[in-house]
Structure formats: C-alpha cells, structure tokens
Amino acid sequence: MADTGEGKKEEADYKRLHSFPLIRHTDMPEEMRVEAMELCVTACEKYATNNESAAKMIKEMMDKKFGSSWHVVIGEGFGFEITHEVKNLLYMFFGGSLAVCVWKCS
Amino acid sequence: MAIAPYRATRLQAVRSLGDRLDRAKLDLQEERQYHQGLLKLYPKNGTLEVIDEDVSTEVGEGLDEWAAGKILVKPPDQLELTEAELKEEFTRILTANNPHAPQNIVRYSFKERTYKPISYVDQMAIHFSLNGNMILKDSDEGRRQNARLSIEAEKPPVEDSMIISEETEIKDEESTEDIQAAGEEEAEEAGTAEVAEAAEAEEPPPLRPRERKLANQFNFIERASKTLNNPLRDRACQSEPTPCKNFSATANQWEIYDAYVEELQKMEKSKEKEKPRAHIAKKEEKRRGRKSTSLESQSDDITKVSKAAKIMERMVNQNTFDDIAQDFKYFEDASDEYRDQQGTLLPLWKFQYDKTKRLAVTAISWNPKYKDLFAVGYGSYDFMKQSRGMLLLYTMKNPSFPEYIFSSESGIMCLDIHNAHPHLVAVGFYDGNVAIYNLKKPSSQPSYKSSAKSGKHTDPVWQVKWQKDDMDNNLNFFSVSSDGRIVSWTLVKNELVHTDVIKLSVEGTTMQGPEGLQLQTLGCGTSFDFHKKIDYLFLVGTEEGKIYKCSKCYSSQFLDVFEAHHMAVDAVSWNPYHMKVFISCSSDWTVKIWDHTIKTPMFIYDLNSAVGDVAWSPYSSTVFAAVTTDGKAHVFDLSVNKYEAICTQVVVAKKKNKITHVQFNPVYPVVIIGDDRGHVTCLKLSPNLRRMPKEKKGQEVKKGPEVEIAKLDKLLNLVREPAGQAGK
Incomplete structure (x- = not known):
C-alpha cells in the first residue's frame, strides 16, 4: 500500500515537475525558437486530448508566421x-509524455 | 480599289493626246469629271480644245475661279494674240480615223495574180500601252475569277464533311462547267459575254467578308521578301537550393522521461553551484589583481580572457619599455666615479593616465608587499579649483596603464596602505571624509567611508596612517586634518567608528567671545608621523609651522612643542633607523632635522623654494630626499656632505610643474616623484647616492641598523656637543 502510495506521489511529482517544455534539439535562431516553443505549448494545452488538432494548429500558425x-x-511515441x-x-518534449517535432521543408 | 489602275491608264492616254496641257488642271478636272464619263479641257491659250456636247458650265466656272490666283507661265515662243483673236473659235471635230493611215494600200494577190486594194485599214494608233496586272472586279474576267475562288474556298469543307448534299453536288457540276466555259473564253480571247452573263445570272458572286485582290492570271508577279528573324536564345538560371539537413530521432515514453530527469538534475546542480561559483570567481579575480572598475558588467567569458589579455599587455609593455627595464636593472652611471661625491637621478618610466591630466599628485605610497606596486592619490592643492579625485595603482611592470582605478567625487589628499593587509588603502579626502578602498573588491567605490554623521573632519584630511590592530584586533588608522582634530578610525563590524585622539589647541590663544563664551583657536594639523618603537608617541606638523610631540594617551596636552617653521609644515617623518631623529619640511623653503629631545634643529637646509615633501631613504640612516615646487629633487647624504645636497636635479618635463611628493622604493634604488599635473616619474639613484662605507682590507664591513644608528649618531654628536656646551 505504501508502495503504491509512494508511486502515486512520485507520479504526481513527476507530472508536476515534468510539465515544462524541454527542447531536445533545435537549430532555430533564438527569437524563432521562443515563438515556436510557445506556440507548441499553447497548442498542446489547447488540444490536450487531440494531437491531430494541435499539430494542425501549430502547422497553420507556423506557415502563417x-x-x-x-x-x-x-505523439507519445514515434520514430x-x-x-x-x-x-x-x-524537436521538443512537453508535458512529460509528448514529443513534438516541427520542421520546415518546402 | 479596282478602279485605280484603269484610271491611270486612261490618264496616260489623255496626256499623250495633249502634252502641252497643264497637268494640274487635267488632274483636277479628270478627278471631278471622270465618273461622269466627261472630259473637258480648257487650254487658256486655246491651241487645242476638246468640246463635249454635255459641257457643264459650273465646272468651267469653278475652274476659272481656281485658276484666278495663279500666274500663268508662258513659253517664250508663244504667239502673242489679241483679245479678238483669242475669242475666235476654231471648231475641230476629232474623228476616229487616223489621218496618217494610208487609204490606198494594195497587196499582191497570188491567187489572182494582181495587186488588189485592201479595204481594211488599220486606223488605230497606239500612243501608250501598259499591261495592268489587276482586273476590274466588275469585269467578266473579274467575276469569273471571283466565282472560281469562291468555289475553291468552299471545296475543302465540302470534302471534309461526311454528308454530301445534293445541292453541293449540283453546284460542283455547275462550277466545273463555269470553269470550262471560262477556259474556252480565254482561249478564244474574245469578249463573248454570253456565258459569263449566264453564269452571273445563275449564281451571283458570293459575298465575301474579305475583299480579295483579283490578279490578272497571265501577267502577274507577286513579290515577297522576308526579314531576318532575330535568332532566339535560351537562358536559364537556378537559385541555390535552401540548405537542408537530415535529422532523425525516436520519441517514446522512456526517452522523454529520461530527458526530463536529466534536465532536472542539471538544473539542481547549476543551482547548487551558482552561489559558490560566483564567490570563487570573485576571489580569483581579486587574487589575480584584475582591473577593478571594468569587471562589474563583464561576463565570465571575458574574465577568462582577461588573464590572457593581461599577460599579453605585460608582454607588450615589456617589449616597448625594454630599454628602460634594462636601465632599471643594470645601468649604473659610470661618470659617478669621476664626479667625486655628486650623484644623478636617471629618469625611468613615466606614469600618466588620461583622466588624471588636470589633477595634482597629492599622495604616493609604495605597496609594502608588492615592491613594484604603488598607489597614487590625485586631487588638487588649489583651494579654488577643487574637483574630483582619483586613486590609481600602478606597477612598474606596466607603465602604460594603471592596475587599479578608483574615482571619487572629492579630491584625494592622502593615502596609506596597510602593512599587514596590502589590499587595504586608507584615503583622506578634501571634503573631510576618510575611506578605505579594498583592492580585492571589484567595485569602484570605497568599501568603507565616513560620513557627516560619523564624525568626519570639517576640513581637508592631510594625512592618514594605519596603526597596529587594537586590542580586539580591529583595523584602525589615524587621520589629521586642518580642523585641528586627530581622529582614530576603527573598523568595527564593517563600520568606521571614530574617536578624537587630540585637539590641537593653541596655547594662549583662548579668546574671550561675546557673552563670556570661551573660544579656542585650534591648530591646523597638516602632517603627522608615528614613532616606530614608542607606540604612543607621535608628531604633528601644523599650518602655523609648529610641530607638536603628542601622546595618544593625553588628549589635551602636548609632550612638547617645536617652533619649527614659519609656514605650514608639509611633512614630518621619523628616521627609520635612529629613534630620536626626525625630519620636517615646510613651505618656508627649509628642511630641518631634529632630535626630539632637543628643541632646536640639528640641521637646517634652505632649498630656495617651497619644499613639498621629504623622505628618508630605506637603505641608509643619513640619506633623505626632498622635492621643491621649482621642479627640483634634492638628495642629501649627511655622511658625505653635511651642508649641501649631493644631487640637485630638475626632474619635471615642464618648468612650470611643481613636484609634490617623493617616495623611496623600499627595495630597489629608485624613487617616485609626483607633480601637480598628474605625472608620476620613476627615477633611479646613481651609485653615488646610495654609496655604502667602503670595504677596507681585512676588515669586515658591518651592516645593519646598529651601524646606521652609529653613523647618524656620530654626525649628530658633532652638532649636539657644541650646542650642549653652549647650553651649559
């Protein structure tokens, strides 16, 4: 029981601690990076349950900007x-379980 | 216009008929009358007249009007005719018969073997002929051609269409007939219009949207030319493709988790490190003696470079001032040997800084630990021109730029470096404040500073001196000011606590103020020095010229008073070897050497100018240097010459500059002098100025303080005894 309690606590802790956006890899210039990162965060928070919508929103906003x-x-897992x-x-992580990869190629 | 060629033909024909007619007239007339089929000619001179029955008078009148304005040019051989003759009418009727045609042509007939007259005479005379290549649209020939062309144009669509109607077949047949008929006609060359008329009746020439030129098929040339087409060229360019890169990764839950954990650990570590790291960095900076003013805003990256930059700067300076460095180390003035006793001062480096150009050097002091480092205080001695102050620390290793730079709002008047803590510099300001600068701190502000609340002086602070730590091991220093107070400053818990040690009350000057108030004039202290051995004993020089021997224990009484000078005492200094002897200098041009137990001076030297500073040498008890406001430095060695300086030398760049201070380096045979233009010069003492007792054979040369004391004592005894005897 104690174990599970601890586990839960840990999980909560993990979720709380790991909610920030973590940039894994990027080669964007500073300004663009910040903007893109904020956009990703906004989109992921807005469509917390629907990755497709979030991706669509990010894509459209990035196209515009x-x-x-x-x-x-x-997604939560992909290669x-x-x-x-x-x-x-x-390429960034967000919310402890999401990976977001945004790139441009025309 | 199918008419045009035809008309031209006719016109030509008419011209040939009457060459002499005015061409313009003819043109006009013809223009007007042609369509009516009329031709009327009015030769004014009346050689030829063509009269038609249907002459319209109107036209004739119009012509006259037209001709009225014109001057007729007559040929020279024209007959002059009278009006009557001119009016006379000659009527000629032109017939179709050729008058030149022979009427009686006979031809031999072989059949009948006789000449037979030929009835047929050709009456036609051809004056001009032109083959036109155009044909009239309305002529038979024209109609035929039109018809043919229309058929040809219609044919292709007919053939192309899948359904062939009967009508078109019939038409085809007819058209073929038509063509055949036309062909026959042309062959005959006779104008039989019957067939053509029939054709016309049968099928009127179809209306065409576009008029086509009808060409005479037998006399027709079509010419065409083609301009050269500009050659075409292909040109292409391609923009550089945007640079691309490949990137691949795998995202899954454990990777994400690991990344987060790693990041968190990193953050924690950096947080832990942040504080100590900052501390360490600062300490390192201080230890390496970085320039303190510029450090505050610099990031770590630059400070990393700064050490390298500093080494580089030193190297460059070493290169630049190589000859001076060589002089400093090795040059000994060889001419001293021939000069007997006189010596010279060799100028070495000059230290100057842009921001201190207009400030006077008010204090200089060697660092007791680092023998190449010295502190220079800048301010102004001019009462009217007080401005900011600066504290610079130079090293002889880098003469081009100060090691430390501190600036203050008020002028610095004095400074002293702590013996045990060579990073602490006590400073006295013109506004009466005292402060402590810490060289280890990068800030450009003093670490501690007195304020109006904490008992600052009310007049300029003329001298500060570090003291031994007190009972509680607190740092403390003394200051003297012209407000008459001598104050001890103790550093207690980062605060400067002041204690008045003594007030320089001048005896017998107590004045009776109004309302029975007792006012005491205070002596204005300008300099002081503490005895090396006797802890409580110290001397104070004043503006009035008196020197007080005081004790730290008595705050109101003096141990002794010397009526030393007539003007302000600029410096007093105990001899470093002999405990009884001190020296004083004053603006009254004199330097005096005293035994503190005797009220009269032992030696008096008049230097012919106000003496700014005097300093004992650290290597000999009998050598001292004095500087005067006329730019000269004087070096005395009493053991060599009791009466005169062994070296008097102008050592400033410009004559106007006044020398304010002098200091001996504790180790090297050099002095530094400062002038009132902010320059500091380093000078090397020639061998004569630092001569030690000569070695005698078999005798060991004694060295040490005892020797030095004995040396000075010996000299003093010469002076003392007669004085003592006189006293007795």
Missing part, C-alpha cells in the same frame, strides 16, 4: 528521419 511548408508531428531546412527544426 514563417512561410509555408511546415510539418508537425506530435522519424526527416530532411529539414537548416535553422528550421524544433
């Missing part, structure tokens, strides 16, 4: 190999 042909992948334009890649 930084020119077309952005691609977004959101990928992509070709992206230099300085246009953001």
Whole structure:
C-alpha cells in the first residue's frame, strides 16, 4: 500500500515537475525558437486530448508566421528521419509524455 | 480599289493626246469629271480644245475661279494674240480615223495574180500601252475569277464533311462547267459575254467578308521578301537550393522521461553551484589583481580572457619599455666615479593616465608587499579649483596603464596602505571624509567611508596612517586634518567608528567671545608621523609651522612643542633607523632635522623654494630626499656632505610643474616623484647616492641598523656637543 502510495506521489511529482517544455534539439535562431516553443505549448494545452488538432494548429500558425511548408508531428511515441531546412527544426518534449517535432521543408 | 489602275491608264492616254496641257488642271478636272464619263479641257491659250456636247458650265466656272490666283507661265515662243483673236473659235471635230493611215494600200494577190486594194485599214494608233496586272472586279474576267475562288474556298469543307448534299453536288457540276466555259473564253480571247452573263445570272458572286485582290492570271508577279528573324536564345538560371539537413530521432515514453530527469538534475546542480561559483570567481579575480572598475558588467567569458589579455599587455609593455627595464636593472652611471661625491637621478618610466591630466599628485605610497606596486592619490592643492579625485595603482611592470582605478567625487589628499593587509588603502579626502578602498573588491567605490554623521573632519584630511590592530584586533588608522582634530578610525563590524585622539589647541590663544563664551583657536594639523618603537608617541606638523610631540594617551596636552617653521609644515617623518631623529619640511623653503629631545634643529637646509615633501631613504640612516615646487629633487647624504645636497636635479618635463611628493622604493634604488599635473616619474639613484662605507682590507664591513644608528649618531654628536656646551 505504501508502495503504491509512494508511486502515486512520485507520479504526481513527476507530472508536476515534468510539465515544462524541454527542447531536445533545435537549430532555430533564438527569437524563432521562443515563438515556436510557445506556440507548441499553447497548442498542446489547447488540444490536450487531440494531437491531430494541435499539430494542425501549430502547422497553420507556423506557415502563417514563417512561410509555408511546415510539418508537425506530435505523439507519445514515434520514430522519424526527416530532411529539414537548416535553422528550421524544433524537436521538443512537453508535458512529460509528448514529443513534438516541427520542421520546415518546402 | 479596282478602279485605280484603269484610271491611270486612261490618264496616260489623255496626256499623250495633249502634252502641252497643264497637268494640274487635267488632274483636277479628270478627278471631278471622270465618273461622269466627261472630259473637258480648257487650254487658256486655246491651241487645242476638246468640246463635249454635255459641257457643264459650273465646272468651267469653278475652274476659272481656281485658276484666278495663279500666274500663268508662258513659253517664250508663244504667239502673242489679241483679245479678238483669242475669242475666235476654231471648231475641230476629232474623228476616229487616223489621218496618217494610208487609204490606198494594195497587196499582191497570188491567187489572182494582181495587186488588189485592201479595204481594211488599220486606223488605230497606239500612243501608250501598259499591261495592268489587276482586273476590274466588275469585269467578266473579274467575276469569273471571283466565282472560281469562291468555289475553291468552299471545296475543302465540302470534302471534309461526311454528308454530301445534293445541292453541293449540283453546284460542283455547275462550277466545273463555269470553269470550262471560262477556259474556252480565254482561249478564244474574245469578249463573248454570253456565258459569263449566264453564269452571273445563275449564281451571283458570293459575298465575301474579305475583299480579295483579283490578279490578272497571265501577267502577274507577286513579290515577297522576308526579314531576318532575330535568332532566339535560351537562358536559364537556378537559385541555390535552401540548405537542408537530415535529422532523425525516436520519441517514446522512456526517452522523454529520461530527458526530463536529466534536465532536472542539471538544473539542481547549476543551482547548487551558482552561489559558490560566483564567490570563487570573485576571489580569483581579486587574487589575480584584475582591473577593478571594468569587471562589474563583464561576463565570465571575458574574465577568462582577461588573464590572457593581461599577460599579453605585460608582454607588450615589456617589449616597448625594454630599454628602460634594462636601465632599471643594470645601468649604473659610470661618470659617478669621476664626479667625486655628486650623484644623478636617471629618469625611468613615466606614469600618466588620461583622466588624471588636470589633477595634482597629492599622495604616493609604495605597496609594502608588492615592491613594484604603488598607489597614487590625485586631487588638487588649489583651494579654488577643487574637483574630483582619483586613486590609481600602478606597477612598474606596466607603465602604460594603471592596475587599479578608483574615482571619487572629492579630491584625494592622502593615502596609506596597510602593512599587514596590502589590499587595504586608507584615503583622506578634501571634503573631510576618510575611506578605505579594498583592492580585492571589484567595485569602484570605497568599501568603507565616513560620513557627516560619523564624525568626519570639517576640513581637508592631510594625512592618514594605519596603526597596529587594537586590542580586539580591529583595523584602525589615524587621520589629521586642518580642523585641528586627530581622529582614530576603527573598523568595527564593517563600520568606521571614530574617536578624537587630540585637539590641537593653541596655547594662549583662548579668546574671550561675546557673552563670556570661551573660544579656542585650534591648530591646523597638516602632517603627522608615528614613532616606530614608542607606540604612543607621535608628531604633528601644523599650518602655523609648529610641530607638536603628542601622546595618544593625553588628549589635551602636548609632550612638547617645536617652533619649527614659519609656514605650514608639509611633512614630518621619523628616521627609520635612529629613534630620536626626525625630519620636517615646510613651505618656508627649509628642511630641518631634529632630535626630539632637543628643541632646536640639528640641521637646517634652505632649498630656495617651497619644499613639498621629504623622505628618508630605506637603505641608509643619513640619506633623505626632498622635492621643491621649482621642479627640483634634492638628495642629501649627511655622511658625505653635511651642508649641501649631493644631487640637485630638475626632474619635471615642464618648468612650470611643481613636484609634490617623493617616495623611496623600499627595495630597489629608485624613487617616485609626483607633480601637480598628474605625472608620476620613476627615477633611479646613481651609485653615488646610495654609496655604502667602503670595504677596507681585512676588515669586515658591518651592516645593519646598529651601524646606521652609529653613523647618524656620530654626525649628530658633532652638532649636539657644541650646542650642549653652549647650553651649559
């Protein structure tokens, strides 16, 4: 019982601690990175249950802001190999369980 | 216009008929009358007249009007005719018969073997002929061609269409007939219009949207030319493709979890490190003696470079001032040997800084630990021109730029470096404040500073001196000011606590103020020095020229008073070896050497100018240096010459500059002098100025304080005894 209680506590702790956006890999310039990151966070929070909608929103907003042909992948588990334009890649984790990959390739 | 060629033909024909007619007239007339089929010619001179029955008078009148304005040019051989003659009418009727045609042509007939007259005479005379290549649209020929062309144009669609109607077949047959008929006609060359008329009746020439030129098929040339087409060229360019990169990763729950955990650990570590790291960095900076002013805003990256930059700077300076460094270390003035006793001062480095150009050097002091480092205080001695102050620390290793820079709002008047803590510099300001600068702290502000609340002086602070730590091991220093107080400052828990040690009340000057108030004038202290051995004993020089021998224990009484000078005492200093002897200098041009037990001076030297500073040498009890406001430095060695300086030398760049302070380096044979333009010069003492007793054979040269004391004592005895005897 104690174990499970502890486990729950740990989980809660984990969720609380791991809610921040963690940039895993990016080559964007500072300004763009911040904007893209904030956009990802907003989208993921808005569509917490629907990754597709979140991805769509991110993609559309990025297209609008930084020119077309952005691609977004959101999921809890996936592998990928992509070709992206230099300085246009953001690969980040969010909310402890989501991975978001945003890149541009036209 | 199918008419045009035809008309031209006719016109030509007419011209040939009457060459002499005015061409313009003809043109006009013809223009007007042609369509009516009329031709009327009015030769004014009346050689030829063509009259038609249907002459319209109107036209004739119009012509006259037209001709009225014109001057007729007559040929020179024209007959001059009278009006009557001109009016006379000659009527000629032109017939179709050729008058030149022979009427009686006979031809031999072989059949009948006789000449037979030929009835047929050709009356036609051809004046001009032109083959036109156009044909009239309305002519038979024209109609035929039109018809043919229309058929040809219709044919292809007929053939192409899948359904062939009977009508078209019939038409085809007819058209073929038509063509055949036309062909026959042309062959005959006779204008039989019957067939053509029939054709016309049968099928009127179809209306065409576009008029086509009808060409005479037998006399027709079509010419065409083609301009050269500009050659076409292909050109292409391709923009550089945007650079792309490949990236691959795998995202799954454990990877995400690991990344987060790692990040959290990193954050915790950095938090832990942040504080100590900052501390360590600061300490390191201080230890390495970085420039303190510029450090505050710099990031770690730059401070990392700064050490390298500092080494580089030193190297560059070493290169630049290589010859001076060599002089400093090795040069000994060889001419001293021939000069007997006189010596010289060799200028070495000059230290100056842009921001202290207009400030006077008010204090200089060697660092007791680092023998190449010295502190310079900047301010102004001019009462009217007080401004900011600066504290710079230079090293002889880098003459081009100060090691430390501190600036203050008020002028610095004095400074002292703590013996045990060489990073602490006590400073006295013109506004009466005292402060302690900590060289280890990167801030440009003093670490501790007195304020109006904490008992600052009310007049400029003329000298500060560090003391031994007190009973509680607190740092403390003394200051003297012209407000007459001597104050001890103790550093207790980061605060400067002040204690008045003594007030320089001048005896016999107590004044009776109004309402029975007793006012006491205070002596203005300008300098002081503490005895090396006797802890409580110290001397105070004043503006009035008196020197008080005081004790720290008595706050109201003096141990002794010396009527030393006539003007302000600029410096007093105990001899480093002999415990009884001290030296004083004053603006009254004199330097005096005293035994503190005797009220009269032992030696008096008049230097012919106000003496700014005097300093004992650290290596000999009998050597001291004095600087005067006329820019000269004087070095005395009493053991060599009791009466005159062994070196008097102008050591400033410009004559106007006044030397304010002098200090001997505790180790090297150099002095530094400061002038009132902010320059500090380092000078090397020539061998004569630091000569030690000569070695004698078999005798060991004694060294040490005892020797030095004995040396000075010996000298003093010479002076004392007669004085003592006189006293007795």
